[in-house]
Amino acid sequence: MVIYFDLDDTLYRLYDPFYKAYQKVFHEDLDIYALWKQSRIYSNEIYPKYLNKLITKDELSIYRLKNAFKDFHQFITNQQALDFQKVYEDQQAHLTLSSTMKELFNYLKEKNISYGIITNGKEKTQMNKINSLFPIIDFPIIISEKVGYQKPQKEIFELIQGNDSYYVGDGYEIDMMGAYQAGVKTIWYNHQKQEKDTSFIDFVVYSDEELLEVVKKLNND
Structure with a gap:
């Protein structure tokens, strides 16, 4: 996964x-x-x-x-x-992960689950944010400016390496629809509690805690 x-x-x-x-x-x-x-x-x-x-x-x-x-x-x-x-x-430039998000990424590392980031934006701007959130960057980062594709284009999601792939995002059209069209499984982080058709989405979560529980469930833990 x-x-x-x-x-x-x-x-x-x-x-x-x-x-x-x-x-x-x-x-x-x-x-x-x-x-x-x-x-x-x-x-x-x-x-x-x-x-x-x-x-x-x-x-x-x-x-x-x-x-x-x-x-x-x-x-x-x-x-x-x-x-x-x-x-x-x-x-x-002074962002921090929540305690639950830190727990989530520690869990991914402990279980040797591969992970990465896909984001739209300028490379310098997005890397500044990522460097603020993560003291060590040892995972792949896909930024639209660098790769020449931008969400929701399916080509950017097709850059994900590995089988049984999932994409977690808050955007319905830009994240969920784009990933779905590329054959990537989806976890919609719907923290704004939007009412949308979720029939094509694999999981819907509303908080960091629910996201962590879904990841553990996917790992049969």
Whole structure:
């Protein structure tokens, strides 16, 4: 068995560095979680253009944050959006795995279960996050910018080496559908509790603890 993981919002919560950055940069009394969710909608909308080098990182940062604020009838400048992005990236460089996630990866090592990461994004940005989460990197990492494919393209999932392969991710369309189309078994980490058709998904979990239990079950432990 081999298990590959998504990075963003699977191994750590995207909201955590967003919340910390907001507290440092802005003072408006907004629902920060709701603002973050809106920023993710705008980010997902334009992110493929960024990956394909049709827009810059600054343009991406400005677009997703300014539009999220507009939805709450608040207006920020381009410079405020860029200032936030700088602090946000600094917070992303100080990520940590939860205690349960640490237990999960210790379990995989103890049982000699192969694992890796598949993530969309720029190589430097994603590696900074991975280096923050893992003191030792002794597993394969597949990053879209480096390999020339991006989720949900099935080609990126076909790079998984080994039989009886599973992919763990929080994204329904980008992770679950992409992996399924490549013949990879799926574990949907649905921590946002979305209501979707799960008939083609092998396992659905809602917490780190449930994910750990499923992995142990797959290993007949």
